[in-house]
Amino acid sequence: xxxxxFPVSHWDDAEAALAAADALMPALRATPPEQFAKYLTRFAxxxxxxxxxxxxxxxxxxxxxxxxRLADVELPRTTGQLRQAAVCAxxxxxxxxxxxxxxxxxxxxxxxxxxxxxGPNNFPFAFNSVAGxxxxxxxxxxxxxxxxxxxxxxxxxxxxxxxxxAALGDTGLPPATVQLxxxxxxxxxxxxxxxxxxxxxxxxxxxxxxLQLKTAADLAxxxxxxxxxxxxxxxILPGALAERGAKIAEEFSGSxxxxxxQFCTNPGLxxxxxGSAAETFITQVKERFEKAPVAPLLSAAVGRSLTASVETxxxxxxxxxxxxQALPAPGYRFANTLLxxxxxxxxxxxxxxxxxxxxxxxxxxxxxxxxxxxxVLETLEGNLTGCIYTDTAGSDDKLYDDLAAVxxxxxxxxxxxxxxxxxxxxxxxxxxxxxxxxxxxxxxxxGLPAAMRRFGALVCYDNVRPARLPALLRDK
Amino acid sequence: xxxxxFPVSHWDDAEAALAAADALMPALRATPPEQFAKYLTRFAxxxxxxxxxxxxxxxxxxxxxxxxRLADVELPRTTGQLRQAAVCAxxxxxxxxxxxxxxxxxxxxxxxxxxxxxGPNNFPFAFNSVAGxxxxxxxxxxxxxxxxxxxxxxxxxxxxxxxxxAALGDTGLPPATVQLxxxxxxxxxxxxxxxxxxxxxxxxxxxxxxLQLKTAADLAxxxxxxxxxxxxxxxILPGALAERGAKIAEEFSGSxxxxxxQFCTNPGLxxxxxGSAAETFITQVKERFEKAPVAPLLSAAVGRSLTASVETxxxxxxxxxxxxQALPAPGYRFANTLLxxxxxxxxxxxxxxxxxxxxxxxxxxxxxxxxxxxxVLETLEGNLTGCIYTDTAGSDDKLYDDLAAVxxxxxxxxxxxxxxxxxxxxxxxxxxxxxxxxxxxxxxxxGLPAAMRRFGALVCYDNVRPARLPALLRDK
Numbered sequence: 001x002x003x004x005x006f007p008v009s010h011w012d013d014a015e016a017a018l019a020a021a022d023a024l025m026p027a028l029r030a031t032p033p034e035q036f037a038k039y040l041t042r043f044a045x046x047x048x049x050x051x052x053x054x055x056x057x058x059x060x061x062x063x064x065x066x067x068x069r070l071a072d073v074e075l076p077r078t079t080g081q082l083r084q085a086a087v088c089a090x091x092x093x094x095x096x097x098x099x100x101x102x103x104x105x106x107x108x109x110x111x112x113x114x115x116x117x118x119g120p121n122n123f124p125f126a127f128n129s130v131a132g133x134x135x136x137x138x139x140x141x142x143x144x145x146x147x148x149x150x151x152x153x154x155x156x157x158x159x160x161x162x163x164x165x166a167a168l169g170d171t172g173l174p175p176a177t178v179q180l181x182x183x184x185x186x187x188x189x190x191x192x193x194x195x196x197x198x199x200x201x202x203x204x205x206x207x208x209x210x211l212q213l214k215t216a217a218d219l220a221x222x223x224x225x226x227x228x229x230x231x232x233x234x235x236i237l238p239g240a241l242a243e244r245g246a247k248i249a250e251e252f253s254g255s256x257x258x259x260x261x262q263f264c265t266n267p268g269l270x271x272x273x274x275g276s277a278a279e280t281f282i283t284q285v286k287e288r289f290e291k292a293p294v295a296p297l298l299s300a301a302v303g304r305s306l307t308a309s310v311e312t313x314x315x316x317x318x319x320x321x322x323x324x325q326a327l328p329a330p331g332y333r334f335a336n337t338l339l340x341x342x343x344x345x346x347x348x349x350x351x352x353x354x355x356x357x358x359x360x361x362x363x364x365x366x367x368x369x370x371x372x373x374x375x376v377l378e379t380l381e382g383n384l385t386g387c388i389y390t391d392t393a394g395s396d397d398k399l400y401d402d403l404a405a406v407x408x409x410x411x412x413x414x415x416x417x418x419x420x421x422x423x424x425x426x427x428x429x430x431x432x433x434x435x436x437x438x439x440x441x442x443x444x445x446x447g448l449p450a451a452m453r454r455f456g457a458l459v460c461y462d463n464v465r466p467a468r469l470p471a472l473l474r475d476k
Numbered sequence: 477x478x479x480x481x482f483p484v485s486h487w488d489d490a491e492a493a494l495a496a497a498d499a500l501m502p503a504l505r506a507t508p509p510e511q512f513a514k515y516l517t518r519f520a521x522x523x524x525x526x527x528x529x530x531x532x533x534x535x536x537x538x539x540x541x542x543x544x545r546l547a548d549v550e551l552p553r554t555t556g557q558l559r560q561a562a563v564c565a566x567x568x569x570x571x572x573x574x575x576x577x578x579x580x581x582x583x584x585x586x587x588x589x590x591x592x593x594x595g596p597n598n599f600p601f602a603f604n605s606v607a608g609x610x611x612x613x614x615x616x617x618x619x620x621x622x623x624x625x626x627x628x629x630x631x632x633x634x635x636x637x638x639x640x641x642a643a644l645g646d647t648g649l650p651p652a653t654v655q656l657x658x659x660x661x662x663x664x665x666x667x668x669x670x671x672x673x674x675x676x677x678x679x680x681x682x683x684x685x686x687l688q689l690k691t692a693a694d695l696a697x698x699x700x701x702x703x704x705x706x707x708x709x710x711x712i713l714p715g716a717l718a719e720r721g722a723k724i725a726e727e728f729s730g731s732x733x734x735x736x737x738q739f740c741t742n743p744g745l746x747x748x749x750x751g752s753a754a755e756t757f758i759t760q761v762k763e764r765f766e767k768a769p770v771a772p773l774l775s776a777a778v779g780r781s782l783t784a785s786v787e788t789x790x791x792x793x794x795x796x797x798x799x800x801q802a803l804p805a806p807g808y809r810f811a812n813t814l815l816x817x818x819x820x821x822x823x824x825x826x827x828x829x830x831x832x833x834x835x836x837x838x839x840x841x842x843x844x845x846x847x848x849x850x851x852v853l854e855t856l857e858g859n860l861t862g863c864i865y866t867d868t869a870g871s872d873d874k875l876y877d878d879l880a881a882v883x884x885x886x887x888x889x890x891x892x893x894x895x896x897x898x899x900x901x902x903x904x905x906x907x908x909x910x911x912x913x914x915x916x917x918x919x920x921x922x923g924l925p926a927a928m929r930r931f932g933a934l935v936c937y938d939n940v941r942p943a944r945l946p947a948l949l950r951d952k
Contacts, residue, residue, distance in 0.1 A: 112918075223916060414935070428575060440699060461890055
């Protein structure tokens with residue numbers, strides 16, 4: 001048990017945050033992008049100046065390693081995102097300015113209004129509601145943020161928020177540009193995302209809670225962008241297995257167990273075609289799972305959920321090859337777990353066998369042939385990523401074409417010969433995909449400037465006098 | 477009563493359409509944009525070749541004039557939209573291709589899947605589900621269309637569909653690329669928009685039916701784009717009234733009564749500041765309304781709805797200055813109707829006094845002062861358009877800034893000194909706006925290529941081998 005006490009937020013707090021953010025909108029709409037850019041940059045500098053303390057706190061709260069991870073990967077990623085967002089705010093390209101000079105009609109995206117950000121448990125910095133990707137994108141698009149702290153790292157969130165607030169003062173933005181709510185009752189979350197003063201919501205977390213918020217926001221006509229569960233299928237074709245099975249087993253095990261598997265893009269399902277190469281691969285992965293050290297989970301709740309998911313998979317017919325149960329202290333830990341089933345069994349219970357096991361757990365599905373493999377992919381729900389490994393000689397190419405056509409429409413990001421765990425902060429990245437991996441397949445949560453468009457309204461100026469146009473839409 | 481009988485579609489028909497469109501998707505995904513462009517162009521040519529018959533039928537069914545309107549405005553607009561969509565399909569810019577060559581990550585929009593299009597009653601050509609803007613945008617983005625015919629112009633729709641089908645044959649696209657359903661039971665519409673095989677829905681029509689579809693589509697995680705009701709506020713500031721009140725009265729009356737006011741962008745609410753110039757303006761508009769000929773309405777249903785809306789406005793305190801009741805045959809006609817209320821009364825019943833009266837009816841709201849005028853705008857729901865008239869000398873400028881700041885966030889398209897009725901087909905046009913004018917403020921139904929993005933999924937290729945990339949994402 002860590003020391004420290006943190007507030008519980010009630011509707012009064014959410015109401016006050018909404019009122020303050022709403023009152024701020026006229027001033028923020030008149031604020032030039034330069035000032036948001038300065039803010040984001042200054043915030044990044046402040047996080048770097050307090051790095052040691054942040055890393056220490058996040059390590060204590062999350063159990064994630066300081067290196068490699070919190071200090072050398074996640075914090076630099078976070079400050080990098082803030083700086084990229086600053087560049088995108090300045091450029092204005094996110095707003096897709098379109099000028100029809102002949103008809104004097106002009107359009108662009110503009111800030112949508114206060115954005116509620118619900119951060120996940122698994123990235124205390126990079127997806128934190130008060131410093132992460134959604135936060136950066138919402139601010140860069142000119143919106144105030146009402147951040148909802150994830151209850152698994154309240155101390156880290158407080159430190160980040162202190163710097164977020166201080167940077168406001170440093171750069172002259174009003175205090176209500178960033179506000180922080182702590183644990184909220186579900187019903188208050190529902191009220192928040194459907195409030196008339198809110199512009200939009202970004203949520204990263206569990207499917208159950210996310211869909212509750214979606215229903216409420218949809219009914220109120222408020223945009224909500226959700227990043228929910230995903231099992232990230234990986235198909236390894238026979239040629240690739242024959243050519244470099246051991247190497248792929250190493251890659252796959254590393255990707256599965258990284259951060260105890262607590263990534264939205266963790267490969268939770270591997271599809272193989274039956275044969276001796278597949279058996280060898282499974283044995284190699286099993287050995288690696290058994291040998292690999294077991295890192296602690298983020299929280300007791302993650303452990304409980306993992307136990308329940310593995311139980312669901314077992315009851316649906318999956319066989320436990322290794323692991324399968326919680327481990328004793330120190331920390332909440334779960335044995336590295338590999339399960340196995342065949343495609344016929346998978347196709348008999350596709351919904352249950354697609355249960356997300358958020359953690360160091362993966363399910364191997366062995367198909368008898370290409371037709372069965374294709375059918376497995378056809379039953380998949382929407383996912384964030386999907387990956388296909390093929391050989392370099394071309395023997396897998398025909399099968400690739402067949403399976404990739406199916407996988408393409410099931411996932412946001414299609415990979416070749418590469419595990420999905422890393423989500424590069426690139427303008428071309430899509431961290432999105434078809435429902436129910438997200439709430440809308442037309443958007444991405446990572447990748448600037450695209451991620452900013454979630455927080456913009458498309459507006460048009462028709463015959464509006466030149467001096468009254470926003471700078472972005474004036475004649476050059 | 478017109479001759480001719482038309483089918484009623486049942487769920488079996490919708491099911492067959494979905495199955496056929498779904499089965500087609502692999503082939504359509506492999507079809508190059510050139511072929512969709514050829515199709516759209518060929519379809520436009522075919523409509524031009526059959527123009528006389530189309531115009532005759534649309535005139536009979538809708539009561540809209542052949543000229544100026546069906547023959548010289550709406551049909552050329554429709555073929556123009558099809559040709560613009562062809563150009564946009566070819567260019568690929570709609571897909572926002574983004575290439576990170578260093579990391580070999582690439583993203584773009586791709587076709588989302590079968591698109592259901594529900595067309596409105598008021599544009600038998602330009603927004604027809606089987607030939608209009610939504611149709612053109614969906615096809616240009618590479619999707620099959622399942623069109624739902626509007627029951628007020630079934631014969632026009634049949635002629636359009638005949639040409640749409642014939643053009644498929646001419647250009648080698650499979651027959652199921654375009655399918656037509658006739659009148660559908662509401663519950664079958666709900667099933668259609670939430671079916672797992674559907675990609676997205678575009679709907680233009682009444683708020684009640686639209687929101688029913690939205691609820692169903694949202695629950696199923698299916699994108700739906702709605703263009704619903706709008707009263708399109710017009711504020712005429714004191715300087716403009718003093719400078720050119722009579723001219724504005726003429727513009728306003730013309731815009732209100734055009735096509736018997738049956739436009740989504742018809743100016744249904746005029747905001748004035750109290751004074752003798754306002755009284756003169758009101759008198760001038762009233763005189764024009766009384767003198768102007770009364771064109772027939774689209775249908776008996778439009779007449780009934782108009783009668784009900786005017787009654788709601790009266791009961792909420794609006795005073796009828798002229799008109800106010802249905803007229804005898806020929807045709808379903810309603811007297812040109814001007815109503816009046818003051819801002820205090822408006823603020824006491826803002827919801828009722830924002831009732832859309834779809835037709836040749838407009839409500840004048842007279843505010844005591846600038847503060848009250850601002851409050852009226854603050855209570856407005858989301859609208860497609862909003863307009864402010866000011867003088868050229870600058871005496872209205874301060875008030876403009878105050879009111880425009882409020883109006884900007886209530887509407888998709890903000891106009892100066894121009895009535896909103898015309899929706900130019902320009903890349904910069906936004907025919908959209910905040911809920912409940914539409915279902916999502918981030919999109920537009922008019923304006924290519926932007927309107928195509930409603931029918932695209934954002935997808936990413938990470939480390940995918942060059943030969944496997946779509947043409948749009950390959951290195952140049």
